Amino acid sequence: MIKNIFSLFSLLFLLFPLQAQHYAEGMEFKLGTPQMEYEGPLFQDSTLVQLSLGWEGVQIHYTLDGSEPDEKSALYESPVIIRQDGQLNARAFHPSFQASESIGAEFVRRGLSLSVVAASLAEAPSPQYAGRGAAGLVDGRKGSGNFRDGEWLGFNGADAVLHLQLEEPIEAHELLVSSMVDAGSWIFPPSAIEVRASKDGINYQELGRLEIAPPGAEDKGGMHFYKIAIPPTRAQFWEVAVRHFGLLPVWHQGAGTPAWLFIDELIFR
Amino acid sequence: MGAALLPGAAWRDWQPFRELIIGHNSHRYRIDLNWGALNAQYYPVNDCHEMVQDSKGRILLLTNHTRNNVIVYDKSGRLLEVWGTEYPGAHGLTLNRENGEDFLYISDNSRHEVIKTTIDGKVVLVLPWPAESGKYERADQYIPTETAIAPNGDIFVADGYGLQYILHYNAKGELLHVFGGRGEGDQFFDNAHGICLDTREAGSPTLLITARMQNKLKRFSLGGELMEVIPLPGAYICRPVVHGKHVYLATLVSQLPMNSGTGFVTILGPDNKVVSAPGGSAPEYDNKGKLSPLHQVLKIFQHPHDVCVDDEENLYVAQWNSGKTYPIKLERV
Numbered sequence: 014m015i016k017n018i019f020s021l022f023s024l025l026f027l028l029f030p031l032q033a034q035h036y037a038e039g040m041e042f043k044l045g046t047p048q049m050e051y052e053g054p055l056f057q058d059s060t061l062v063q064l065s066l067g068w069e070g071v072q073i074h075y076t077l078d079g080s081e082p083d084e085k086s087a088l089y090e091s092p093v094i095i096r097q098d099g100q101l102n103a104r105a106f107h108p109s110f111q112a113s114e115s116i117g118a119e120f121v122r123r124g125l126s127l128s129v130v131a132a133s134l135a136e137a138p139s140p141q142y143a144g145r146g147a148a149g150l151v152d153g154r155k156g157s158g159n160f161r162d163g164e165w166l167g168f169n170g171a172d173a174v175l176h177l178q179l180e181e182p183i184e185a186h187e188l189l190v191s192s193m194v195d196a197g198s199w200i201f202p203p204s205a206i207e208v209r210a211s212k213d214g215i216n217y218q219e220l221g222r223l224e225i226a227p228p229g230a231e232d233k234g235g236m237h238f239y240k241i242a243i244p245p246t247r248a249q250f251w252e253v254a255v256r257h258f259g260l261l262p263v264w265h266q267g268a269g270t271p272a273w274l275f276i277d278e279l280i281f282r
Numbered sequence: 283m284g285a286a287l288l289p290g291a292a293w294r295d296w297q298p299f300r301e302l303i304i305g306h307n308s309h310r311y312r313i314d315l316n317w318g319a320l321n322a323q324y325y326p327v328n329d330c331h332e333m334v335q336d337s338k339g340r341i342l343l344l345t346n347h348t349r350n351n352v353i354v355y356d357k358s359g360r361l362l363e364v365w366g367t368e369y370p371g372a373h374g375l376t377l378n379r380e381n382g383e384d385f386l387y388i389s390d391n392s393r394h395e396v397i398k399t400t401i402d403g404k405v406v407l408v409l410p411w412p413a414e415s416g417k418y419e420r421a422d423q424y425i426p427t428e429t430a431i432a433p434n435g436d437i438f439v440a441d442g443y444g445l446q447y448i449l450h451y452n453a454k455g456e457l458l459h460v461f462g463g464r465g466e467g468d469q470f471f472d473n474a475h476g477i478c479l480d481t482r483e484a485g486s487p488t489l490l491i492t493a494r495m496q497n498k499l500k501r502f503s504l505g506g507e508l509m510e511v512i513p514l515p516g517a518y519i520c521r522p523v524v525h526g527k528h529v530y531l532a533t534l535v536s537q538l539p540m541n542s543g544t545g546f547v548t549i550l551g552p553d554n555k556v557v558s559a560p561g562g563s564a565p566e567y568d569n570k571g572k573l574s575p576l577h578q579v580l581k582i583f584q585h586p587h588d589v590c591v592d593d594e595e596n597l598y599v600a601q602w603n604s605g606k607t608y609p610i611k612l613e614r615v
Binding site for chain 2: 041043048066109110
């Protein structure tokens with residue numbers, strides 16, 4: 014009997030050595046999400062992104078291609094210089110803790126600066142999310158991750174159709190539309206974006222159309238720029254139609270009611 | 283007999299992260315995740331909203347589970363008793379000693395009332411929604427979150443989920459004064475979630491009130507005059523708790539949304555500067571005295587809602603929306 018107890022003890026000690034109880038072994042806790050500091054998502058030539066967490070021994074790894082960082086991804090050592098459009102994702106790692114959740118931000122080079130004569134929306138945004146109106150969509154000011162910050166225009170079950178008359182014709186080959194997804198707040202991505210241009214303000218020609226896949230229930234929300242390539246076109250009048258998502262899908266708690274569409278900035282290149 | 287020799291309890295209590303120390307400067311802690319864990323079939327919790335220590339040294343937990351709204355533990359986390367089945371919106375718990383006897387003040391979000399009870403749960407006073415204030419039209423506009431009791435027995439109620447007023451009653455429950463409310467300017471509130479009496483300056487008690495969505499702690503005179511604003515960027519602070527010369531603040535999250543699971547504990551020193559943030563980042567002040575935004579560094583906590591400081595300066599952290607878990611104890615080292 015006694016002998017059995019002793020052998021049980023030794024077995025336990027083999028399995029769970031009392032020495033070297035580094036808290037690492039439990040991997041009980043997850044690291045907090047790294048902090049990301051930068052001036053804004055729009056940049057002229059380049060911009061700097063600082064990453065930190067504030068726990069000794071933490072290593073932050075990041076990617077610039079939108080993929081989820083792992084320990085083989087680039088190690089953060091000094092501020093990351095962003096020189097081209099892209100998504101920066103970062104995650105913290107430490108031998109004693111579970112890796113953090115990732116944090117990400119999209120960076121986009123500024124486009125042509127426009128001299129706007131007239132900007133109008135076919136249908137006005139909801140009064141509580143009127144942003145800076147139609148002209149605010151091409152003022153070079155992007156909203157924050159908070160759709161209530163006064164920069165975002167919200168449309169409930171309606172399209173955002175913007176008409177622009179410029180002082181001078183511009184030559185563009187690409188359009189970017191900044192939108193937001195926040196399923197919990199009933200904000201869904203556009204279903205499609207259409208670009209048309211006109212030389213006289215009467216006859217418009219369709220230049221490009223982007224179809225956007227609906228999000229799944231597991232998809233992470235956030236801000237996103239949609240890019241529409243168009244044949245290089247010189248024109249003074251532009252029409253951009255951002256189509257709303259439609260009715261909320263079956264997996265959503267608001268299934269069957271209209272989704273919100275939020276946009277805050279358009280960029281012509 | 284053989285089985286009795288096995289250190290079963292010790293193995294159960296063995297927590298591999300016991301060498302982990304969290305917090306900064308003078309206020310550092312070891313973590314006890316097992317403290318107060320009960321059989322949820324018999325003693326269930328929903329949100330663990332607030333905790334206090336009574337004059338017998340017992341720890342009282344308030345939960346919005348109506349099977350047992352109040353769970354009473356000893357400091358080691360052993361269950362002593364439970365009571366309370368009529369507080370579906372149990373949210374705020376304040377203990378006050380009156381003529382040698384402990385009384386509790388429960389702020390109930392769902393009942394739109396504040397209820398004063400004896401330490402074992404006998405109701406002695408109910409403060410209904412303040413129709414007489416002229417500020418409210420209906421009971422459901424009033425969602426009291428916390429109380430503070432002045433030395434003369436006056437009761438201050440923070441309507442933190444309602445219209446953001448601070449209601450000042452006398453000990454009998456007669457409304458004397460109303461201040462705060464929603465608005466632009468520091469004398470107004472957005473989520474006036476917690477209130478307490480700051481007794482650190484002898485003879486001149488003041489009120490500390492959290493404006494959670496504003497990441498600010500505000501000091502008011504008992505007469506309702508704004509005296510001081512303490513910005514705590516990044517800290518969505520729930521209620522202030524004064525213990526010794528320090529102020530302890532459960533910090534629900536450090537970024538929106540409110541269910542982001544990014545909480546920690548914030549501790550202010552006698553000068554009302556952050557001295558330690560267990561689970562959060564080290565406090566950093568620039569040469570102008572401006573605090574860098576605080577943020578979570580380790581997911582020890584999800585959504586801390588209250589901190590109870592015991593007579594040995596250990597902390598008990600009650601959490602909202604954290605998977606119906608029991609409180610976490612932090613042992614001061």
